[in-house]
Amino acid sequence: MKIDLHSHTTFSDGQLTPAELVMRAQNMQVDVLAITDHDTTAGLDAAHDGVAAHYPGLQLIDGVEISTHWHSFEIHVVGLNIDRHNQTLQAFLQVQQQKRDERAAKIADKLAKCGFEGTLGRAKRYARDGQITRAHFARVLVDCYSVTSMETAFKKFLGKGKRAAVKAEWASIAEAVEAIHAAGGQAVLAHPLHYDITTKWLRRLLTDFKHAKGDAVEVVFPTANPAKQQLLFELVDEYGFLASAGSDFHMPGRWTELGRCGLKSDTLTPVWHDWALTPVLSSER
Template identity: 55%
Template sequence: MKIDLHSHTYYSDGQLSPKELIDRAHNMQVNVLAITDHDTVDGINEALDYQASLRREMQIMPGVEISTSWHNFDIHILGLHVNHGDTQFLARLAQQSAERDRRAQEISDKLAKVGIAGVFEQAKELAGVGQITRAHFARVLVNRQLVNDMEAAFKKYLGKGKKAHVKPQWISIQEAVTWIQDAGGKAVLAHPGHYDLTTKWLKRLVAEFAQVGGDGMEVIHSHLSPEKKKLLADLASEHDLLASSGSDFHYPNRWTELGKNLTLPSTLVPIWRDWNLSGMI
């Protein structure tokens, strides 16, 4: 069974609609797909309705990826198998959306100060129905040929310490865990191998996440070395965290694909252990 518990649509910084994402997941023979847009569940019902109209079986798991602040690092917490219609949960996520809009306007103001005007409007247009993110600003800079690619946009303008960087005012990891669990979901530390952390700080992050009641962590995600995979598996085991895996798919590219190379180590307990996957859509 192929299980991918981390993917994005154009409701946040992905480039595919829920329909397009599901079609691609079917083509990749994914059996269970979690849709985990940044700080929003707006695309979930559209995905569920589309999958329900198909004869091809695939189980869609409602999810979200919540942004948090931890010792000046942006850390993401996945909420898996959440009740995406819970009114309290939706109100809480609306706070995150408001912060995204505030941050986006300030990023635009900083870009204007260095002679790059009108970026907010174009980024908002690219975002469409979705959350506005730094990725949309990066795409505007690429489209204007001010940088060669998305990575260069972050290195020159949007990354930490750069000309248009704005420190977000996200909630704490503990708050994110509470929000997710209050909505009936499991809180999972997202892509711990991708943060710019030393091994010492990574160990501290995992330990503190476990201490505040986190349920699991992604021990398999894209672009991990064998050494990093082993480290993550060891940390999950040490702190009794359930194991999750996800591609963090955003758009078709040669580096990341839905459902690809996501097999968990047999020594770990999967996050879906107690879920009735066959009972999902």
């Protein structure tokens, strides 16, 4: 059974619409897909419509990826199996979206001082109806200002400590977990090896996530170093978290693809261990 619990659409920084994403999941023979856009659930209705109309065998999990502030780091917490209509969660996400808009305006001001005028309007056009993210600004720099790649845009301008970096005042980890639980979901610490922290700080992060009543940790995701991933497996087992896995899919590419990051472990309990999942029959594909 192929399970992918981390993906994005055009409603945040993904490049496929919800309908296109569920179609690609079907083509990649994914059985269970979670859509986890940044600080919004706005794409979920369209995704459900697409599944109901064309791919009834695909099991769609309602999700969200919430940005949080922890010490000097931006930590992401994924919510799985949420009630996307929950008023407490939606009120929380509205505040997050306002903070995201405020950060975007500040990023545009800093980019203007770097010689890149008019980036906010262009980034909003890339974002369309979705959440504006740093990735949209990176695309603007690549497409309109001759920056060589998205990676270069972050390394030179948008990454932590760079000239156009802006630290948003996100919610705390505990507040994010509380909002996810209010919506009946499970809180998952996303891609913990991406935060460029030492083992000591990783333990501190896991300890704080445990105190915040987090449920699971994403242990399988793209580009994870095998040795560090093994350490993460051991720590998740030690701390008693459930385990999650996802491609963090944004667009088709060499390094990421839907369904490619499966969980293989004899010791960890999957976050989906008590979900009502039904394998897709080959005739349904």
